[in-house]
Amino acid sequence: MxxxxxxxxxxxxxxxxxxxxxxxxxxxxxxxxxxxxxxxxxxxxxxxxxxxxxxxxxxxxxxAVPNIVGVDIGCGMYTIALDKQPIDFARLDEAAYIVPSGMNVWLEKQADFDLQQLYCYDKLKNLSWIACSIGTLGGGNHFIEVDKTHDGRHYLVIHTGSRNLGKQVAEIYQRMAVELNAHDETLEERL
Structure with a gap:
């Protein structure tokens, strides 16, 4: 430390x-x-x-400080306990490569996520691309891996990216924060 x-x-x-x-x-x-x-x-x-x-x-x-949250608002960590049975890493690699990463997205929407529920929905761009990017890996420090504990248990760990959705949300609220600060408004007044 x-x-x-x-x-x-x-x-x-x-x-x-x-x-x-x-x-x-x-x-x-x-x-x-x-x-x-x-x-x-x-x-x-x-x-x-x-x-x-x-x-x-x-x-x-x-x-609320959007710039400290960063442009990956909504990235996620998932941990799933697996059995103690041996892991077929070749098969895991095959499955991991099916998940789009980097700039790639699914060909069709995969997740049942209603983007219209977002307060900033009307300011978002490229909505179909965003919808097809949900459930993808992204890049940077995002990964799919299997970890093993000292007692032999395995865990599947997935760190997903928020993709362009997080970037757009961060930029929308950062602009709003700058505007609110310039006029001494509160977010409640704006919404």
């Missing part, structure tokens, strides 16, 4: 190593007043990001 101190709070990192650019982003973030009273934890997959480091977790309960 490494402690990275800012002027307002201190982050605790669980990464074995952190590049200097990411370390400086963490230090700078821990110097922002909005982090006062927050518990900041840095996960092992930490690397420099746009608004803050990827791999940052933090307790903030009274503020």
């Amino acid at each position: 490494e402690r990275i101190e800012g002027t307002v709070t201190t982050a605790i990192s669980y990464a074995k190593s952190i590049d200097e650019k990411a370390r400086e982003q963490i230090r700078r973030m821990c110097s922002y007043e909005l982090t006062k009273g927050s518990r900041v934890r840095i996960m092992p997959d930490v690397h420099a990001g746009k608004g803050c480091t990827i791999g940052t977790t933090m307790t903030i309960t009274d503020k």
Whole structure:
């Protein structure tokens, strides 16, 4: 564990190593007043990001800061317990390669997710592409893997990306945050 101190709070990192650019982003973030009273934890997959480091977790309960959430709003982690039986890794690899990753998407919508439920739905672009990207892997630090515990149990772990949907949502709300801050409005007044 490494402690990275800012002027307002201190982050605790669980990464074995952190590049200097990411370390400086963490230090700078821990110097922002909005982090006062927050518990900041840095996960092992930490690397420099746009608004803050990827791999940052933090307790903030009274503020919304879209740039700290980042452009991957809605990425997810799924962990599924498997039996103790041996894993056929060749078959797992075949299955993993079926899931679109990088810039690829499904040919048709796969998930039953109603995009119209999003408050920002009317501002989204490329809706059919977004619908076909839900349930895909993405790129970067997203993965499909099987892990084994010390007692021999296996777990399937999937870290999915939010794809372009997360980026658009982040940008919409970041613009709104800048506008609200410029006019001393609250989000409740806007919605």
